[in-house]
Amino acid sequence: MTPNTARRRETSRRAILTAAFELLQEIGYAKVSIEGIAARAGVGKQTIYRWWPSKGAVIFDAFLMLSEGTEGEPPTLPDTGDLAADLTLVLRATVEEMNDPRYEQPMRALATEIALDPELAAAYAERLDGPLKEAKRQRLRSAQQAGQLAEGIDLGVAVDMIWGPVLNRWLQRSGPLTAEYADLVVATALDGLRPR
Amino acid sequence: MTPNTARRRETSRRAILTAAFELLQEIGYAKVSIEGIAARAGVGKQTIYRWWPSKGAVIFDAFLMLSEGTEGEPPTLPDTGDLAADLTLVLRATVEEMNDPRYEQPMRALATEIALDPELAAAYAERLDGPLKEAKRQRLRSAQQAGQLAEGIDLGVAVDMIWGPVLNRWLQRSGPLTAEYADLVVATALDGLRPR
Missing domain, CATH: 1.10.357.10 (Tetracycline Repressor, domain 2)
Incomplete structure (x- = not known):
């Protein structure tokens, strides 16, 4: 994979996960569809099916993206001593x-x-x-x-x-x-x- | 309502709630239908719709029946002092x-x-x-x-x-x-x- 291809893939992946999360907020889990996510993200639905086996898997990864720190560092709790x-x-x-x-x-x-x-x-x-x-x-x-x-x-x-x-x-x-x-x-x- | 009618109604009600609970155990919430409950309970589905507005309401009452004591007395926890x-x-x-x-x-x-x-x-x-x-x-x-x-x-x-x-x-x-x-x-x- 060339650096440009990798960058385009990552851009598409983020667009798909962002679209999935937005749709979840707007219309609820039951009504979210792969077609709807693809339309919102501006990709073909085959692109989504190539990377994820199901709607649940896309949505799970959308949560995972949201919870990741900018550098993927593990979460920590504040520790002031109190x-x-x-x-x-x-x-x-x-x-x-x-x-x-x-x-x-x-x-x-x-x-x-x-x-x-x-x-x-x-x-x-x-x-x-x-x-x-x-x-x-x-x-x-x-x-x-x-x-x-x-x-x-x-x-x-x-x-x-x-x-x-x-x-x-x-x-x-x-x-x-x-x-x-x-x-x-x-x-x-x-x-x-x-x-x- | 004559005593006999009241008794028949109560028998139907219990048959419906028991059928709803059994189906829930056997096939899961998503697949339970009013038609299926009616068939299992041996009543017409109109009987169910007359008493409950939705599948969720029937199932809720099935849980309520299950949780009731024989005389409808309120639940208590054991109190041995320990x-x-x-x-x-x-x-x-x-x-x-x-x-x-x-x-x-x-x-x-x-x-x-x-x-x-x-x-x-x-x-x-x-x-x-x-x-x-x-x-x-x-x-x-x-x-x-x-x-x-x-x-x-x-x-x-x-x-x-x-x-x-x-x-x-x-x-x-x-x-x-x-x-x-x-x-x-x-x-x-x-x-x-x-x-x-």
């Missing part, structure tokens, strides 16, 4: 993103596809959620080394305890998803339910 | 149900419909999840009165912290859902992440 403040900041940002109408519909589409499709769930766990979870565990590990977290706790369970309630409240619409709720979750997870 | 033991017992039972192939597909269908449909989510929150959540809060309230839970905690957040991680791990398939995981979640929620 664990509660750092977690509160990050969890509030998660809540804001979930309440953002630009992201809500695409994220719900991805989450429900994952709930119904074990293969997509495995790809999501490995490629999208995996690096994020590792960044969360890493922040907790650093707190644990600083003596701010109990020694014996399972960091995976700790991550689930902080992010699980918010994800679940969002996905199942089981209550208002506010910054105050995020703050309460962080404080309650750190202190625990038993009296101190 | 909070950790009671929560562990209940959360392990939840995990078992989620892993039971008879329930998994119907529960995923309901959960994804809720994720995509705010009206169904509101009905679920009020009629199905509401009484269950109140039973969970009631068990925690009783522990709080016994001095086993911190005074200031928000019982709703406490419920989310115990059940949220399990629900989320199940729905998003983000890891193995085992009795050991349930035990760890209860222990970690009670103790909290900070050292004691």
Whole structure:
């Protein structure tokens, strides 16, 4: 492949993924089609079928593109030394993103596809959620080394305890998803339910 | 309505809801149709349309029938005085149900419909999840009165912290859902992440 061909391919790939994400926001997962993505991206639909086996695969890669840093570096959480403040900041940002109408519909589409499709769930766990979870565990590990977290706790369970309630409240619409709720979750997870 | 008519109506209603639930287990939400439910239940499809506006509404009522006690009494959690033991017992039972192939597909269908449909989510929150959540809060309230839970905690957040991680791990398939995981979640929620 010449450098020019590679550049053109990358330009087409980005146009396709951007089109897929925009359509997801505008018309919802059920109505997005390969034909629609191709028309919006200005490519032939055979180009899309050559690179992706299904609509779900295109949309998954669109999320992956969105989550990538500019240089593809792995995600990290802020580490100011104040664990509660750092977690509160990050969890509030998660809540804001979930309440953002630009992201809500695409994220719900991805989450429900994952709930119904074990293969997509495995790809999501490995490629999208995996690096994020590792960044969360890493922040907790650093707190644990600083003596701010109990020694014996399972960091995976700790991550689930902080992010699980918010994800679940969002996905199942089981209550208002506010910054105050995020703050309460962080404080309650750190202190625990038993009296101190 | 004569007593006989009322009895026949109730028999038809139960046959329809049972048929809906069985079909959901066998062929999945997407393939269930009003026609299919009517055929399995031995009623005309007009009977179904007279009582329910949509397939989603029938299926919702099928879940509601399943969750009702024999006398329609509200659900309660065990209260032996040992909070950790009671929560562990209940959360392990939840995990078992989620892993039971008879329930998994119907529960995923309901959960994804809720994720995509705010009206169904509101009905679920009020009629199905509401009484269950109140039973969970009631068990925690009783522990709080016994001095086993911190005074200031928000019982709703406490419920989310115990059940949220399990629900989320199940729905998003983000890891193995085992009795050991349930035990760890209860222990970690009670103790909290900070050292004691």
